[in-house]
Amino acid sequence: MKDPAHILVVDDDDRIRDLLKRFLAREGYRVTTASDAASARRMLSSMAFDLAILDVMMPGEDGLSLLAGMREGKQKDTPVMLLTARDQASDRIAGLKTGADDYLPKPFEPEELALRCAAILRRSQKDTPPEEVEMSGLVFNAARGELREGDKRIRLTDAELQLLTVLAAKAGEPVDREDLAALTSAGMERSVDVQVTRLRRKIEPNPREPIHIQTVRGIGYRLMPD
Template identity: 65%
Template sequence: MSDAQHILVVDDDDRIRTLLKKYLTRSGYRVTASASAGGARKLMTTFDFDLAVLDIMMPGESGLDFLSSLRQAGKRVPILLLTARGETSDRIEGLKRGADDYLAKPFEPEELLLRLEAILRRTHVEPPPEEVEMSGLVFNAKRGELTSGARRVRLTEAELQLLSMLASKAGEPVSREELASKSPNSTERSIDVQVTRLRRKIEPDPRQPVHIQTVRGIGYRLMPD
């Protein structure tokens, strides 16, 4: 359970807090609950949450005001709002203030789970691997080093930037346009030249590349071992 995503449930209704804690825990999540915005704010100083389920209608600080304070403080935790059925204005206002989705009460726990999972799929980004292995070579993006055993393979600054960009999206196509836009003084044509040079340093057979692959009509894709 230590690797389970952590959900914060904020609702002054004891029944809803208990229901969601049991249901989401059974669904594989770690769940912490609070009856108020103030309590939730304190929890956020201690824990990092992957998503918060936030009721709008709470005594004291409302869910909308709490949402606004989070966004103004730069906290990007995804928010699923719980609203009163028929309160269209609350839903619109919540989305304007930075909510990711909303669900009207009363609701089916299964629908809440599906909406929660959809938000997490959209917002959760896996950090790129620190090291990428390619036919006996190891590229460490953090250190900016390409090594073969104890030997360091020399890369030009342009080659290093290109390899770093491809490694950050390993397995995914990256367009020539994007590669050129993020590399100073580069053009799409110069990217092709840099790729050719990189292949000579990385590929077992540069004429038949297996690691820096051409994606027809798009650009290139880095495929590690």
């Protein structure tokens, strides 16, 4: 059985802290609380968390500063939701720029917070993509940026390597052409199509009838390994 997600709640308001601990525990989460950033930092240094919920407006060090510290420390990849009494665009933008995954203004409904927590945890706990992808005798290793056929290394341009890396990370799933353009140096959807055509010539047994880099009509492309 999978262990429950461990959530850190940091808020100087005793009532909110207690409410969140009781509500999230009833939802099946393991919950640890801290009343200020200093206590939270000590906990973050000694425990691992799957999600941190930080109040922005706290006396002393605020939630944005704590978040910035997390993004530079060993829990830099821990998802963070910010809570604040100020629902201003500038606050939201500052939080997201600092690395927050979500933002919820006070007052809030506990049910909405729980739903947002579940969504963040689903996104962060996706299976790790395979280290290597095999395609008709070829092996692509994204970590090394290598496409090989046995001992022979097949040369990829930077654009081809970027495209193949993005597709391999979501092997079996369709990837939107717009996302491919944004995540690679292609820049435009039309350029993505050109790179796909070139990449197929290096990967597909028959580039005119591709079996590995498949076109998903109306969406984009999908990499199908062996």
